[in-house]
Amino acid sequence: MKGGIFIFKCPLCGNEDEKFIGYRNGVPYCRRCISFRGEEALDIYSKSTNGFLYVPYKLTDEQNRVSNQVLENYKNDLDTLIYAVCGAGKTELVYKVMEYCLAKEMNVGFAIARRDVVIELSERLKQAFKNYKVVSLYGGHTSELEGDIICLTTHQLYRFEKYFDLLIIDEIDAFPFNGNFALEAFFHRSVRGHYVMMSATPSKERIEEFKGKGKAIVNLFKRHHGKPIPVPKFFIAPKFVTYFYLVYKVREIIKKNLPLLVFAPTIEECENLYVFLNIFAKGGYFVHSKCKDRSKIIEDFRENKYKYLVTTAVLERGVTLRNLQVIIFNASSFIYTSEALVQISGRVGRVKDATDGEVIFIAERKTKYITEARQTIIDANKSL
Numbered sequence: 001m002k003g004g005i006f007i008f009k010c011p012l013c014g015n016e017d018e019k020f021i022g023y024r025n026g027v028p029y030c031r032r033c034i035s036f037r038g039e040e041a042l043d044i045y046s047k048s049t050n051g052f053l054y055v056p057y058k059l060t061d062e063q064n065r066v067s068n069q070v071l072e073n074y075k076n077d078l079d080t081l082i083y084a085v086c087g088a089g090k091t092e093l094v095y096k097v098m099e100y101c102l103a104k105e106m107n108v109g110f111a112i113a114r115r116d117v118v119i120e121l122s123e124r125l126k127q128a129f130k131n132y133k134v135v136s137l138y139g140g141h142t143s144e145l146e147g148d149i150i151c152l153t154t155h156q157l158y159r160f161e162k163y164f165d166l167l168i169i170d171e172i173d174a175f176p177f178n179g180n181f182a183l184e185a186f187f188h189r190s191v192r193g194h195y196v197m198m199s200a201t202p203s204k205e206r207i208e209e210f211k212g213k214g215k216a217i218v219n220l221f222k223r224h225h226g227k228p229i230p231v232p233k234f235f236i237a238p239k240f241v242t243y244f245y246l247v248y249k250v251r252e253i254i255k256k257n258l259p260l261l262v263f264a265p266t267i268e269e270c271e272n273l274y275v276f277l278n279i280f281a282k283g284g285y286f287v288h289s290k291c292k293d294r295s296k297i298i299e300d301f302r303e304n305k306y307k308y309l310v311t312t313a314v315l316e317r318g319v320t321l322r323n324l325q326v327i328i329f330n331a332s333s334f335i336y337t338s339e340a341l342v343q344i345s346g347r348v349g350r351v352k353d354a355t356d357g358e359v360i361f362i363a364e365r366k367t368k369y370i371t372e373a374r375q376t377i378i379d380a381n382k383s384l
Contacts, residue, residue, distance in 0.1 A: 010030035010032065010033065012030065012158060012185075012186075013030060013032055013033040013158075013181070013186060013189070014189070015030050015033070015181065015185070017032075033158065033182040033186075047148055051102060051129055051131040051132035052129075052130050052131065053099045053128060053129055054129075054130050055095065055128055059092060059224075060089075060222075060224055062220055063089055063220070063224060066082065066219075067092070067095065067096040068096065069216075069218050070093060070094060070196060070218060071097045071100055073194075073216050074097045074100070074101075074194055074196075077194065078214060078215060079196070079197075079210075079214060080194075080215070080217070081196075081197045081202060081210040081215070081216070081218070082094075082197070082198040082199075082218050083202055083217055084198065084200060084221070085200055085220065085222070085229060085346070086200045086223075086342065086343060086345070086346020086347075086350070087224065087349065088220045088221075088222065088223055088224060089223075090170060091170070092224075093198075094196055095128060098110075098149070098166065098168070101165055101166040101193075102129065102148055102149070106166060106193065107150075107165050107192075108149050108150070108166045108167075108168075109149070109150045109151075109152065109157075109164040109166070109190070110151045110152070110167075110168045110169075110170070111151075111152055111153070111154050111156075111157060111168065111170075111187065112152075112169070113153065113154050113174040113175065113176060113177040113178075114153065114314075115138040115139060115153055116294070116314070117170075117171070117317060118152060118153055119295070121151055121170075122135075122136040122151040125149055129148070132147075132148040132149055133148045134148065134151060135147030135150050135151065136151050137152035137153070137156045138152065138155075139153065139155065142159075145159065154177045154186070154187065155183065155186075157183070157189075157190045158186045160190040161189055162189070162190070162191070163190055164191050164192065164193060165193035165194075166194065166196070167187070167190060167191045167195040167196075168195065168196045168198070169187060169195065169196070169198065170199075171317055172197045172198065172199045173200075173202060173339050173343075174316075174343075200343060200346060201338075201342050201376075203339075221380050222383060223349075225355055228355075228381040229345065229348075229349060229377050229380060230345070230348045230349045230356065230358065230359050230377075231359070231374060231377055231378060231381070232341070232360065232373065232377065233358065233359065233360050234360075234370065235360060236365060237364070243276065245362060246273075246277070246327065246329055247280045249327060249360060250277060250308060251280065251281050253308070253325050254283065254307045258324075258357075259301070259307075259321055259323060259325065260307070260308035260324075261311055261315060261319070261324065261327070261347065262277070262308060262310045262311070262327045262329055263311055263312070263313070263315075264310060264312060264330065265330055266335065267288045267290060269329075270288050270310050270311060270312050271286055271288075271310075273286075273329060274286035277308075277310065281307075281308070282307075283307035283308070284308040284309060285300075285306045285308075285309055285310075286309065286311065287311050287314065287315065288311065288312040288314055289312065289314045294314065298315070302321060313340065316343050316344050320347075320350045320351065321347075321351075322351045323351075323357065324347055324350075324357060325358045325359075326357070326358070326360070327358075328344055328359075328361050329362050330362070330364075331361035331370055332366070332367045337369055338368075338370075338373040341361070341370065342373045342376050342377060344359075345373065345377060361374075
């Protein structure tokens with residue numbers, strides 16, 4: 001009640017904004033999280049006590065420094081933001097704190113915005129945490145909700161209330177988590193212990209948030225192999241000229257037998273661009289979020305069955321491929337923020353013995369985001 005007036009507060013996401021409150025048969029409901037409904041209570045799961053952490057390679061001194069600090073922060077009741085450049089090996093940075101919690105039979109979760117990355121990450125966690133049960137949870141794959149480590153999309157967090165003793169979330173700046181009131185509310189609602197957020201491009205607001213009480217920021221501005229992030233090159237010209245330049249670069253990269261991702265801002269432009277490119281450069285394909293067989297297309301690309309892929313932001317993150325080259329077409333589109341351009345650029349040069357590669361922004365004009373993205377990468381490289 002406020003001043004004698006009844007105020008509805010959503011029990012799931014905490015929304016009180018009247019713009020997002022509807023009524024059905026006189027009963028209020030929340031429109032912000034109406035699509036999230038289902039089982040929320042969990043039975044007690046018997047935790048594994050004989051698991052162990054296995055990492056088949058040595059972490060760098062910088063990675064060890066960060067992972068030790070994250071663990072100390074957790075022990076000291078601090079939530080942590082890991083601010084680390086693309087290719088720094090962010091996943092490995094939380095292994096120690098995960099191991100600590102698992103040994104104490106705590107509930108551990110690892111959340112990511114996108115389903116494809118959840119599937120890939122789950123396999124990595126199974127390899128690292130031997131004899132622990134890793135459960136994958138995403139839309140259409142929700143039959144099993146209990147395990148030692150629950151790897152899930154941010155949408156699935158609504159199922160858990162005050163459940164996770166340790167909740168890690170990667171790619172906090174990615175769609176659809178970034179700026180989503182309901183998903184952020186689900187995240188905080190599901191934590192009963194402490195959390196770790198990770199990003200290569202956190203917002204200024206997020207950085208300020210973690211300067212507050214009970215929180216800490218840990219930085220890692222060096223890739224795991226210690227080499228610089230390839231700095232993007234620009235090609236700025238009228239639209240019709242950019243198409244001719246794109247064909248030239250695609251054919252040049254194909255001749256070198258190097259894998260190539262060509263990013264387009266929208267699904268429609270992705271498909272149209274592939275149709276155009278296929279006239280002059282055979283052997284490629286396209287993929288976006290509405291491709292039903294996108295997992296197979298991506299896997300075929302990894303296995304060199306395609307010489308190039310035209311793609312949308314669906315491959316903006318979570319892709320590590322030896323000798324990968326990247327072209328961002330129509331980079332001046334409003335779709336591309338500086339954070340998105342940095343993330344896409346970060347796909348290149350991630351493998352230890354293949355640290356070079358081309359990143360090319362093709363655009364009609366040089367936007368402030370294009371300039372900011374390039375400068376961000378240059379600044380990150382200065383810390384080497």
